[in-house]
Structures are given as structure tokens and as C-alpha cells.
Amino acid sequence: MADGNAHVAAKSFYEEGTTKKSTGITSWLFSTDHKRIGLMYLVTITAFFFVGALFGVLMRLELMAPGETIMGAQEYNTLFTLHGVIMIFLFIIPGIPAIFGNFFLPLQLGAKDVAFPRLNLLSYWIYLIGSVLVILSLFMQGGPIDTGWTFYVPYSVRTTTSVSLPLFAAFVLGFSSILTGLNFIVTIHRMRAPGMNFFRMPLFGWSIYATAWIQVIATPVVGITILLVIIERSFGVGIFDPALGGDPILFQHLFWIYSHPAVYIMILPAMGVVSEIIPTFSRRTIFGYTPIAMSSLAIAFVGYLVWAHHMFTSGMSDTSRVIFSLLTYIVALPSGVKVFNWVATMYKGSIDPKPPFLWVMSFVFLFSIGGLTGLVLGSITADIHVHDTYFVVSHFHYVMFGGTGTIVFAALYYWFPKMFGKMYNIKWANINALFYIIAFNVLYFPKFIMGYQGMPRRYYDYLPEFADLQMLSTIGSWIMFATLVSIFLNLYLAIKKGKKAHNNPWGGVTLEWQTSSPPPLLNFDREITVNHEPYDFSQLKELDYESK
Amino acid sequence: MLGFFTGYAPASTTETVDNVMLFIVAISVVLLIGVTATMIFFVFKYHRKKGHKPVDIHGNLLLEVIWIGIPTILVLAMFYYGYLGFSQIRYIPEDAFQINVTARMWSWDFNYPNGKKTDSLYIPVGKPIKLIMESADVNHSLFIPAFRIKEDVIAGRTTYLSFAAQVEGRYDIACAEYCGLKHSMMYTAVIVMDEKNFEKWYNDSEDISETQEEVAMAKFEIPSINLLQEKGCMTCHTIDGSEKLAPSFKGIVGTKRIVLTDGVEREVIVDEEYIRRSILYPNADIVKGFAFGMMPTQTYNLNEEELDKVVESIMSIN
Known part of the structure; x- marks a missing residue:
């Protein structure tokens, strides 16, 4: 309510924990506070993000010139597999829900914590165990896995590298994802503050809700598939390998029944963050609240029915290809609805393009390119040419890195002052946004062209005609890596010696801006009741905010 | 561009x-x-x-x-x-010219209706072609960028690809489905010829492998090893003693090795009989430390005479 900031700030969650001691490593590792768990995910996921990014830079170095540059073919094959496994399973799937969902979902709902705080800690532990298993697998007999992150059978059954352990790690990580999803579903149903009905819930909550259902329903499918591959490898039971009487296409179906909905696990939470940032910096209500909320559910639902568009050249029946192409085009529509409503939200607003907003603008541009090139891939005719080429690699990076990755940074810039109570260097953040969008396009746009010219993906070496564009892309990877380091340096310095941030530096009206920065252990120092729609900026004159 | x-x-x-x-x-x-x-x-x-x-x-x-x-x-x-x-x-026209394709790690075989076998695809211009494709090991994908088409070659299944070339020339064929160590080197070519030249080439009974100047293939000084190269043995096996994917051929005759037969370890001494069996039934005995199922049977790849020659060549490598 309006007078929230008039009270003397209580102890923050850094000073008061759920464990006996409030400082030291155990006060974090055994904390059931959703904010501390969110921050632990932030640290762990950031570390893996940099490892994955480093592997990407090494791959680009190898591809800088034709022939062997810095490594052999086996090392390269291992590297692109690990880049995929780390980025997908350890960074982008947990990413936004685990970090920002954990930290901000209860705050935005006006709740004291998630519904099952101990289960939440268990999810983090499972994530940690899964990631340790991934690391262990690198040192197993046979050497690190070289199957690609898609683990296609029969190659994954026949290769002598260590496949079973990283597969088992993905199985374990799946449970972390399922339990987090379950926790969020119950939290949203049961923990909303009095007065906050579903349609007064911030849109980030809606996107987390849609995501959570996919996590709970789709993840078991990949878990089962992974177990079947492990059984096939260990005991020679013929399930997928035709040499043993199995069917490799069955594997592809089962794999993508999870892994296509999984890309919506990756992108939906990012779309939720966009729906938070645009109203705050436009200082007006969201345009089309209901269409945006419903489109999240539509994506989650239709997203289940399009998996076989990953298999347009796999030899499945032509009829299936036609049907899945049609369904794929249908799933593009709700994403379009979101983009149009976001842009309409800027209309007649009062726009202050601070760093989070600039990053959202970069997102709209990069994600639109990613989404529109998806239309090329959805066409059965065009896909027959560009499938399994750099075109797909580029499309995927525009959607996942340009989409979700960009929003991880936008969310960090947006909520950083709330999480740490400190403010980063704004000018520095603006310059980073500029370098980011340049680096991104230098790194990935040439891959669209190479892909259409016929450069297949997962190639250690290539024909001389691709040398110039490969070089250009490699230069982009250097600018990108420097930009990423610079982003985190700015934020790190802000934590260490940044200026104290205002409780509401942007003039936001959702509930997380109506408590102190950083928030107290139980989030609010009063009982919350809600009698506004989520983006009602008329309440701003009663709220305390940094007006500059 | x-x-x-x-x-x-x-x-x-x-x-x-x-x-x-x-x-x-x-x-x-x-x-x-x-x-x-x-x-x-x-x-x-x-x-x-x-x-x-x-x-x-x-x-x-x-x-x-x-x-x-x-x-x-x-x-x-x-x-x-x-x-x-x-x-x-x-759409496949009824008069399409059918060519069988076998993909293996990491080479292509093209088998023509008259028994001709090549490792590049020779076709006449203007004629509809149907490729009937099978894999000898893992998944591959036959990709002709200039023609804008590809189709996966799936282990245990038969897939097809159909097209008609309009301009004579030589175009790349790539493998687009990741298939292991030398995936990026699994290139060959489609050579589009005019009808007359194609007929001449097609009905020429001379050994094709001699005429393929276009395909860059390292030739060994010992002629018998060239046969091993042609038959695809050398993509995994070596003659210098290095063993990455498969046992080396170097000096194996008379050596003892531990093999797994139906999952049970036993010791064998390498002789002609063992080599012959390993070519025809590669998974009957797996040398300890190597993977089951990596090598397809060569029954269809070699005729009697070729098999004898291959065994002889392997035994001669010291």
C-alpha cells in the first residue's frame, strides 16, 4: 500500500536468514529463503554461462580459418556438444525461472516465500548435483561426450566416448526443473496476496505459470527417453538402434516431444520480463493485458503439437511433414500478438530509455529476426534446404541468445537495485547495450548467409568459399565476449562499491517496488492487500520513487 | 553471393x-x-x-x-x-532413373542399375533421378546445396530423394547429419553430364575408380592398400599402428588379443580365418576397448575375389 516506505527499513534478507547463523557459506547452502536460493542460482548459472561462452569462443577460433587452427576434429566435436549441453541444460532452461522467478515471483505476488521453501532448496541441490555430474563426465573413460546436445541414436549408442553419465546428468537436472515448476504452480494458485485475482497478477507471473506447466508435463518424457538410451547402451536392449532391432526415428520423436516445448520453457519467462519492463519505463499500463496473458497459455499448449518440425528431412511420412508445418505456423501467431502489444504499450507513454528498456529494445529487434527466420524453417520447402545448416544455428541463437539471453541481462539491469540495494553505472550499461547489439549481429548474421549457401552445422572444417564470413563471425565472437565480461564487471563493481540504490529507482508499481532494497527476510513489513490492476501508474503519486 | x-x-x-x-x-x-x-x-x-x-x-x-x-x-x-x-x-516421375545410395562413416557409395559402383554421383542432365538411400552405420544426410535439397539417410530405413539437374557441371554433396569424427569431410560430388557423355560413361565397363580424377583421394604407394582405401576400410583402420576408432592393420598376423564374444572375454590369435570372419561378421568378436556395432558387415561391399584380395592386403601390412 501507499505508505510502505514510510517505515524504518527492517533488517534485509542478507542480515537475517532462515538458518541459525546469517552469514557464511552454510547460511546460503541451507537457506530456504527464495531470495537467497535465487541468488545462488544466479552465481552458479553465471559461472556455467561463462564456461559455455568460452567454449563458443574456442569453437569460433577453430573456425577462423579452414583446416586445423587450434584443435583436432575430436576436440571440436566434444566442444560443440559441451557448449550445447551447458548452455541448454545448465544456463537457459533454469535461467530466468530459477534466478528471477525464485527471487521475484513471491515478491510480485505479495507472498512471504514460495509454497514449498524446502522443496525449493532441494531443487537447487538437485541442480548442483546434476551440474557436478556433467563436469565429472568430462574425466570418464572414453573422453568427453561427442554426440551433439541432441544425443541422436544410433551414434550416441555406438560412440566410445562417455555418453551415459552426461545423459544421466540431464535426467537429474530434469527433476530440478520439474520440482521448480511444481513449486511455482502451487505458489501462484495459493500464495497470491488478498485482492490479487489472476487478472491482477503481473504478466511475469502468467509467463512463469505457463512455463511451469510445460516443465511439469514435458520434462518426464525426456527423462524416460534418456533412461532408455542408457539401458540400450549398457545392456544392448534394442530400442532405438536398428542394429539391435530398434528405431532411430522413435528416438527423434521422443526427444523433440520434450525438447521443442523446452524452447518455450526458455523463451516464455523472458517474454514475461519484457511485459514488466515496458510499462515501467513507459509509465503507462500494458496494452492488451489479457491477450498477452492468454498468448502465453496458447504458446504453452500449441507448443506441444509442433515437435516434428525438427524432423522435416528425417524420412518420416510426407503427410506428417505437411501437418506439422501447418501447426508450426499456428504457433507463430501468439508470439506475434505479444510483440505487437508490447510496441503498442509504448504508444502515448512517457518513455525513459534507461538500460533495462534499451536491452528490451535490443530484444524486440533480435527476437523478431529469430522469429521471422523461424517462418523460413517452418516451410517444408525452404526447410529442406536450410535444415541442419548454419541457418538453423543462427535462427536458434537469435531466438535463444538474442531473445532469452538478452532478457537475462535486461532483467539483471532491471532488478539489480532490488536484489543488491546498489546501483550500477548507467552510462557504462548503455554503452554495453550498443556493443552487444553490434557484436551479436557480426557474430550471428553471417551464419544466415553461410547457411543458405550450404554450410552444414557441426562441421569441424569447411570449404574455402566460406572463409571470409567465418572470419567475420569469429571477430564478432571476440567483441561479444569482451562485452559480456564488461557487463559483469560493471555489475560486480556495483555490488562491491556501487552507490546505494533507491527502493524504487525506476518508478515501478508492481509489489516488489513497494518494499525496501534489498527486501527483508519475509519480503514486506506489512500485510499486503491488492486493490489495483498490476500496471496502474496512478498510484505512483502515493508511492515513494526516485523521480529523476 | x-x-x-x-x-x-x-x-x-x-x-x-x-x-x-x-x-x-x-x-x-x-x-x-x-x-x-x-x-x-x-x-x-x-x-x-x-x-x-x-x-x-x-x-x-x-x-x-x-x-x-x-x-x-x-x-x-x-x-x-x-x-x-x-x-x-x-513428386517422382515414373521414368525416373534409380540409383541406390549407401552412406557410411564417412563416404558415399552409388550403385547403378547395371552394377556400376562409384563414390561420386554421375547423372545425365535433364533426366529425373531418384536416389534410394540406406545407411550402413549411423544417420547421415545427403545434401546438395546447389540443388537446395537434402534428405536424411537413416540407419535401418530406406529414404529417397528426387530431382532433375538442369545445368551440366560439378556440384558438392555434403553430409548434413552429424555422424562423428570426420563428418565435415564426408564430401563428394554430383557430376552432371550431357546425355551422350553419360551413356558413354555408363556403358563403359572399364574400372570406374581409375577414371575418377575429380575425387581427391590419397593414393598409397602399395597398390593393394588402394583397394582398402576404395572399400572404405581406411576411414577407421590405419596401417601405421595408430588406433583411434578401430584396431590398426599393422603387423597383426600372429598377434594375440583379447576379444569379447557374446559379452565373454577370450583370447584369440590373429590368422587369416579370424580376419575373414571379422570382415564378414564384424560384431562376432569385438577387440577389447573398441565399440560394438561400429563396423557394418562387408558381405555386400565385397565379392569373393575382392574379399580374398582384401584379406591378403591386410595380412601383408607390416
Whole structure:
């Protein structure tokens, strides 16, 4: 309510924990506070993000010139597999829900914590165990896995590298994802503050809700598939390998029944963050609240029915290809609805393009390119040419890195002052946004062209005609890596010696801006009741905010 | 540069795919510029300044209908063009010339109806071709970038690809489905000849492998090893004692080794009989430390005479 900031700030969650001691490593590792768990995910996921990014830079170095540059073919094959496994399973799937969902979902709902705080800690532990298993697998007999992150059978059954352990790690990580999803579903149903009905819930909550259902329903499918591959490898039971009487296409179906909905696990939470940032910096209500909320559910639902568009050249029946192409085009529509409503939200607003907003603008541009090139891939005719080429690699990076990755940074810039109570260097953040969008396009746009010219993906070496564009892309990877380091340096310095941030530096009206920065252990120092729609900026004159 | 601006079309499928691509990209560019320009315009026009009050607009049903309706029509048009093109690409004329393709790690075999075998694809210009494709080991994908087509070659299944070349020349064939160590080197070529030259080539009984100057293939000084190279043995096995994927051929006769037979370890001494059995039934005895199922049986790859020669060559390597 309006007078929230008039009270003397209580102890923050850094000073008061759920464990006996409030400082030291155990006060974090055994904390059931959703904010501390969110921050632990932030640290762990950031570390893996940099490892994955480093592997990407090494791959680009190898591809800088034709022939062997810095490594052999086996090392390269291992590297692109690990880049995929780390980025997908350890960074982008947990990413936004685990970090920002954990930290901000209860705050935005006006709740004291998630519904099952101990289960939440268990999810983090499972994530940690899964990631340790991934690391262990690198040192197993046979050497690190070289199957690609898609683990296609029969190659994954026949290769002598260590496949079973990283597969088992993905199985374990799946449970972390399922339990987090379950926790969020119950939290949203049961923990909303009095007065906050579903349609007064911030849109980030809606996107987390849609995501959570996919996590709970789709993840078991990949878990089962992974177990079947492990059984096939260990005991020679013929399930997928035709040499043993199995069917490799069955594997592809089962794999993508999870892994296509999984890309919506990756992108939906990012779309939720966009729906938070645009109203705050436009200082007006969201345009089309209901269409945006419903489109999240539509994506989650239709997203289940399009998996076989990953298999347009796999030899499945032509009829299936036609049907899945049609369904794929249908799933593009709700994403379009979101983009149009976001842009309409800027209309007649009062726009202050601070760093989070600039990053959202970069997102709209990069994600639109990613989404529109998806239309090329959805066409059965065009896909027959560009499938399994750099075109797909580029499309995927525009959607996942340009989409979700960009929003991880936008969310960090947006909520950083709330999480740490400190403010980063704004000018520095603006310059980073500029370098980011340049680096991104230098790194990935040439891959669209190479892909259409016929450069297949997962190639250690290539024909001389691709040398110039490969070089250009490699230069982009250097600018990108420097930009990423610079982003985190700015934020790190802000934590260490940044200026104290205002409780509401942007003039936001959702509930997380109506408590102190950083928030107290139980989030609010009063009982919350809600009698506004989520983006009602008329309440701003009663709220305390940094007006500059 | 991109072929589709120049109208250069080496195969019937090239145009089909380029036209669909052009249609989708044209609409996409308009949408991308529209969205981005509107966003940037709003940011300047509604920049926060004193005395400028934002207006709360909760939505507009008509606008929602428009921006669901128009994109629906656009994507259905895209789908329809894709469907039309796909029907053309997958249509196989009755008189199509059939060639059997076997993909293996990491080479291609093309088998012609008259028994001719090559490792590059020779075809006559203008004639519809149907490739009937099988894999000897893991999944591969036959990709001809200039023709804009590909189809996976799936272990345990038969898939097909159909096209007609329009311009004589030599075009790359790549493997597009990741298949292990030398995936990126699994290139060969399709050589499109005029009808006369093709007939001459096709009916020429001379050993084809001698005439293939186009395919770069390292030739060994010992002629018998060239046979091992041609038959694909050398993609995994070596003659210098190094063992990455499979046991080396170097000096194996008379050596003892531990093998797994039906999962049980036993010791064997390598002799002619053992080598012959390992070629025809590669998974009967697996040398300890190597993977089961990596090597396909060579029963169909070698005739009696060739088998004898291959065994002889392997035994001669010291």
C-alpha cells in the first residue's frame, strides 16, 4: 500500500536468514529463503554461462580459418556438444525461472516465500548435483561426450566416448526443473496476496505459470527417453538402434516431444520480463493485458503439437511433414500478438530509455529476426534446404541468445537495485547495450548467409568459399565476449562499491517496488492487500520513487 | 553471393526452394522494419519530458483482431507455398532413373542399375533421378546445396530423394547429419553430364575408380592398400599402428588379443580365418576397448575375389 516506505527499513534478507547463523557459506547452502536460493542460482548459472561462452569462443577460433587452427576434429566435436549441453541444460532452461522467478515471483505476488521453501532448496541441490555430474563426465573413460546436445541414436549408442553419465546428468537436472515448476504452480494458485485475482497478477507471473506447466508435463518424457538410451547402451536392449532391432526415428520423436516445448520453457519467462519492463519505463499500463496473458497459455499448449518440425528431412511420412508445418505456423501467431502489444504499450507513454528498456529494445529487434527466420524453417520447402545448416544455428541463437539471453541481462539491469540495494553505472550499461547489439549481429548474421549457401552445422572444417564470413563471425565472437565480461564487471563493481540504490529507482508499481532494497527476510513489513490492476501508474503519486 | 538473385538454377528444385524463400523473406523484412521503426519512432516521440502526461490505453479489440487476422492470412499463405513446393520436390516421375545410395562413416557409395559402383554421383542432365538411400552405420544426410535439397539417410530405413539437374557441371554433396569424427569431410560430388557423355560413361565397363580424377583421394604407394582405401576400410583402420576408432592393420598376423564374444572375454590369435570372419561378421568378436556395432558387415561391399584380395592386403601390412 501507499505508505510502505514510510517505515524504518527492517533488517534485509542478507542480515537475517532462515538458518541459525546469517552469514557464511552454510547460511546460503541451507537457506530456504527464495531470495537467497535465487541468488545462488544466479552465481552458479553465471559461472556455467561463462564456461559455455568460452567454449563458443574456442569453437569460433577453430573456425577462423579452414583446416586445423587450434584443435583436432575430436576436440571440436566434444566442444560443440559441451557448449550445447551447458548452455541448454545448465544456463537457459533454469535461467530466468530459477534466478528471477525464485527471487521475484513471491515478491510480485505479495507472498512471504514460495509454497514449498524446502522443496525449493532441494531443487537447487538437485541442480548442483546434476551440474557436478556433467563436469565429472568430462574425466570418464572414453573422453568427453561427442554426440551433439541432441544425443541422436544410433551414434550416441555406438560412440566410445562417455555418453551415459552426461545423459544421466540431464535426467537429474530434469527433476530440478520439474520440482521448480511444481513449486511455482502451487505458489501462484495459493500464495497470491488478498485482492490479487489472476487478472491482477503481473504478466511475469502468467509467463512463469505457463512455463511451469510445460516443465511439469514435458520434462518426464525426456527423462524416460534418456533412461532408455542408457539401458540400450549398457545392456544392448534394442530400442532405438536398428542394429539391435530398434528405431532411430522413435528416438527423434521422443526427444523433440520434450525438447521443442523446452524452447518455450526458455523463451516464455523472458517474454514475461519484457511485459514488466515496458510499462515501467513507459509509465503507462500494458496494452492488451489479457491477450498477452492468454498468448502465453496458447504458446504453452500449441507448443506441444509442433515437435516434428525438427524432423522435416528425417524420412518420416510426407503427410506428417505437411501437418506439422501447418501447426508450426499456428504457433507463430501468439508470439506475434505479444510483440505487437508490447510496441503498442509504448504508444502515448512517457518513455525513459534507461538500460533495462534499451536491452528490451535490443530484444524486440533480435527476437523478431529469430522469429521471422523461424517462418523460413517452418516451410517444408525452404526447410529442406536450410535444415541442419548454419541457418538453423543462427535462427536458434537469435531466438535463444538474442531473445532469452538478452532478457537475462535486461532483467539483471532491471532488478539489480532490488536484489543488491546498489546501483550500477548507467552510462557504462548503455554503452554495453550498443556493443552487444553490434557484436551479436557480426557474430550471428553471417551464419544466415553461410547457411543458405550450404554450410552444414557441426562441421569441424569447411570449404574455402566460406572463409571470409567465418572470419567475420569469429571477430564478432571476440567483441561479444569482451562485452559480456564488461557487463559483469560493471555489475560486480556495483555490488562491491556501487552507490546505494533507491527502493524504487525506476518508478515501478508492481509489489516488489513497494518494499525496501534489498527486501527483508519475509519480503514486506506489512500485510499486503491488492486493490489495483498490476500496471496502474496512478498510484505512483502515493508511492515513494526516485523521480529523476 | 546468394544464387537466388541471379536466377542461376542448376536443378529444378533450386527455383522451387528459392521462390518460397524469397516470398517468406520479403514479408519478414517488411514486418521487421515495421516493428523496429515503429518502436524507435515511439521512443523519440513519447520521450519522457515535463508536462507530458502518459495516456493509459488498456487495449483495443479491433487492433487485436487485425494483428491476429492479418498474420494468420500471411502464415497460411507461407504454409501453402511451402506445401506446393514440397509436392513438386517429392513428386517422382515414373521414368525416373534409380540409383541406390549407401552412406557410411564417412563416404558415399552409388550403385547403378547395371552394377556400376562409384563414390561420386554421375547423372545425365535433364533426366529425373531418384536416389534410394540406406545407411550402413549411423544417420547421415545427403545434401546438395546447389540443388537446395537434402534428405536424411537413416540407419535401418530406406529414404529417397528426387530431382532433375538442369545445368551440366560439378556440384558438392555434403553430409548434413552429424555422424562423428570426420563428418565435415564426408564430401563428394554430383557430376552432371550431357546425355551422350553419360551413356558413354555408363556403358563403359572399364574400372570406374581409375577414371575418377575429380575425387581427391590419397593414393598409397602399395597398390593393394588402394583397394582398402576404395572399400572404405581406411576411414577407421590405419596401417601405421595408430588406433583411434578401430584396431590398426599393422603387423597383426600372429598377434594375440583379447576379444569379447557374446559379452565373454577370450583370447584369440590373429590368422587369416579370424580376419575373414571379422570382415564378414564384424560384431562376432569385438577387440577389447573398441565399440560394438561400429563396423557394418562387408558381405555386400565385397565379392569373393575382392574379399580374398582384401584379406591378403591386410595380412601383408607390416
